[in-house]
Amino acid sequence: xxxxxxxxxxxxxxxxxxxxxxxxxxxxxxxxxxxxxxxxxxxxxxxxxxxxxxxxxxxxxxxxxxxxxxxxxxxxxxxxxxxxxxxxxxxxxxxxxxxxxxxxxxxxxxxxxxxxxxxxxxxxxxxxxxxxxxxxxxxxxxxxxxxxxxxxxxxxxxxxxxxxxxxxxxxxxxxxxxxxxxxxxxxxxxxxxxxxxxxxxxxxxxxxxxxxxxxxxxxxxxxxxxxxxxxxxxxxxxxxxxxxxxxxxx
Amino acid sequence: xxxxxxxxxxxxxxxxxxxxxxxxxxxxxxxxxxxxxxxxxxxxxxxxxxxxxxxxxxxxxxxxxxxxxxxxxxxxxxxxxxxxxxxxxxxxxxxxxxxxxxxxxxxxxxxxxxxxxxxxxxxxxxxxxxxxxxxxxxxxxxxxxxxxxxxxxxxxxxxxxxxxxxxxxxxxxxxxxxxxxxxxxxxxxxxxxxxxxxxxxxxxxxxxxxxxxxxxxxxxxxxxxxxxxxxxxxxxxxxxxxxxxxxxxxxxxxxxxxxxxxxxxxxxxxxxxxxxxxxxxxxxxxxxxxxxxxxxxxxxxxxxxxxxxxxxxxxxxxxxxxxxx
Numbered sequence: 001x002x003x004x005x006x007x008x009x010x011x012x013x014x015x016x017x018x019x020x021x022x023x024x025x026x027x028x029x030x031x032x033x034x035x036x037x038x039x040x041x042x043x044x045x046x047x048x049x050x051x052x053x054x055x056x057x058x059x060x061x062x063x064x065x066x067x068x069x070x071x072x073x074x075x076x077x078x079x080x081x082x083x084x085x086x087x088x089x090x091x092x093x094x095x096x097x098x099x100x101x102x103x104x105x106x107x108x109x110x111x112x113x114x115x116x117x118x119x120x121x122x123x124x125x126x127x128x129x130x131x132x133x134x135x136x137x138x139x140x141x142x143x144x145x146x147x148x149x150x151x152x153x154x155x156x157x158x159x160x161x162x163x164x165x166x167x168x169x170x171x172x173x174x175x176x177x178x179x180x181x182x183x184x185x186x187x188x189x190x191x192x193x194x195x196x197x198x199x200x201x202x203x204x205x206x207x208x209x210x211x212x213x214x215x216x217x218x219x220x221x222x223x224x225x226x227x228x229x230x231x232x233x234x235x236x237x238x239x240x241x242x243x244x245x246x247x248x249x250x
Numbered sequence: 251x252x253x254x255x256x257x258x259x260x261x262x263x264x265x266x267x268x269x270x271x272x273x274x275x276x277x278x279x280x281x282x283x284x285x286x287x288x289x290x291x292x293x294x295x296x297x298x299x300x301x302x303x304x305x306x307x308x309x310x311x312x313x314x315x316x317x318x319x320x321x322x323x324x325x326x327x328x329x330x331x332x333x334x335x336x337x338x339x340x341x342x343x344x345x346x347x348x349x350x351x352x353x354x355x356x357x358x359x360x361x362x363x364x365x366x367x368x369x370x371x372x373x374x375x376x377x378x379x380x381x382x383x384x385x386x387x388x389x390x391x392x393x394x395x396x397x398x399x400x401x402x403x404x405x406x407x408x409x410x411x412x413x414x415x416x417x418x419x420x421x422x423x424x425x426x427x428x429x430x431x432x433x434x435x436x437x438x439x440x441x442x443x444x445x446x447x448x449x450x451x452x453x454x455x456x457x458x459x460x461x462x463x464x465x466x467x468x469x470x471x472x473x474x475x476x477x478x479x480x481x482x483x484x485x486x487x488x489x490x491x492x493x494x495x496x497x498x499x500x501x502x503x504x505x506x507x508x509x510x511x512x513x514x515x516x517x518x519x520x521x522x523x524x525x526x527x528x529x530x531x532x533x534x535x536x537x538x539x540x541x542x543x544x545x546x547x548x549x550x551x552x553x554x555x556x557x558x559x560x561x562x563x564x565x566x567x568x569x570x571x572x573x574x575x
Binding site: 003004007008010011014015016017018019080081083084085086088089090091092093094095 | 302303304324325327328330332334335336337338339340341342343344348349352353355356357358397400
């Protein structure tokens with residue numbers, strides 16, 4: 001099973017590295033936010049914002065956005081693979097179904113890890129000063145989340161089988177979830193009803209944890225809670241993705 | 251190689267369940283080339299996808315390459331090759347040799363075994379020297395041979411080909427037929443292929459199973475199918491139109507006929523084997539003093555066979571997704 005997973009991962013990375021355009025493409029949106037929206041927050045007060053401290057609030061949000069959109073659209077690729085016959089070709093081998101999907105999600109995780117690192121490097125000259133351990137562990141958390149999200153995205157791709165249905169679906173699910181988690185502005189600024197609603201959103205806890213980590217506040221309750229939510233959510237989505245991959249034989 | 255009993259599959263659709271395959275029995279012995287012939291929607295691909303473990307049967311049992319299809323799918327997968335219908339254009343960044351190696355390794359071959367196998371399979375399908383070529387640069391015929399190579403990397407004893415030559419130009423088709431035939435002749439591999447081309451089934455298959463509406467409506471050699479269903483047709487032109495009726499009577503007495511039709515000055519006789527019947531028929535007519543001006547003998551095509559079996563002509567393009575009941 002490790003060999004099979006690695007073979008699928010290797011194939012994904014090979015194709016990606018020969019055509020790295022979309023790795024940069026995936027980075028454009030968070031960098032646009034960083035450059036064109038981030039500076040506005042320096043002048044905002046409340047919720048821990050204001051001055052260079054704003055970057056410690058804003059960059060963790062962008063990391064989450066990178067992971068959710070980046071991994072969320074992973075399923076696009078599997079629709080093409082389905083049409084090409086790659087999926088059937090791999091499904092007719094004795095390789096375990098879980099490794100066929102896991103190898104693909106690992107490709108996404110590595111991509112998002114690299115993109116996250118680039119995003120942080122770009123944020124440094126803007127004035128991001130944060131705990132190094134906090135940044136590293138935040139990237140790891142976001143990568144774990146990306147594993148689950150991309151597995152679920154592959155499953156959705158197999159179910160919908162059509163880019164025209166897939167793109168609006170992912171956009172429709174991820175945008176409200178991201179906004180509701182307070183990626184752009186902390187939810188402490190939100191009116192009561194919105195803040196309560198955001199507590200139901202698992203992504204809120206992920207972003208709260210990474211913000212605490214960026215501050216270097218490792219003992220904060222948000223951290224443990226956020227890590228727990230991330231692992232549970234990723235495991236749940238990955239299990240669902242694998243199950244769907246197994247069943248979508250039609 | 252394959253023994254299937256009562257294999258069936260239905261799909262849920264918006265307009266209710268559709269029985270794509272309605273309980274078929276199917277036996278294939280080692281070393282055979284068997285053609286599943288039928289129009290689109292007949293259930294050929296569904297049958298193939300069930301036999302290759304890609305689709306769970308709704309009912310029925312099957313043993314494929316010595317293992318139970320439902321209980322031991324991984325064992326079946328180890329022993330079969332599957333070449334799907336031609337897919338969409340390949341992704342940028344995919345290379346012939348790498349894809350073949352990856353496929354072999356997913357089938358469980360070691361790195362060195364996979365490389366050794368590539369050195370055997372690529373030349374055998376005229377892909378030698380193309381290993382470092384991008385998939386996107388292959389011609390239609392090369393792409394199809396690459397697809398077949400993918401299915402052969404782990405040396406399966408049973409290979410399924412879904413519409414192997416669909417969309418190819420006549421020359422590439424003939425070339426691929428050669429490859430498929432030599433594959434069986436030289437390696438003894440068992441081949442099951444689907445096609446909606448009659449000439450393809452005729453040219454390649456030792457045995458043809460005609461599918462229609464999710465059922466196998468005939469199962470025999472191409473020769474036997476043609477002989478059993480249509481027979482050969484001898485058409486005789488008579489110099490004097492008035493002789494035609496008596497010529498019909500003479501034909502019935504002289505040879506074993508299936509059918510005699512008199513039409514104007516022409517006599518149309520259907521027999522089992524035209525080449526054998528034509529000489530005694532001509533002698534008998536000559537002995538009675540009837541002058542014959544022209545003779546043609548035509549063998550029935552599989553088109554005729556399909557028409558006789560199903561009451562419908564087998565044409566490309568008359569494609570409903572799901573056959574009407």
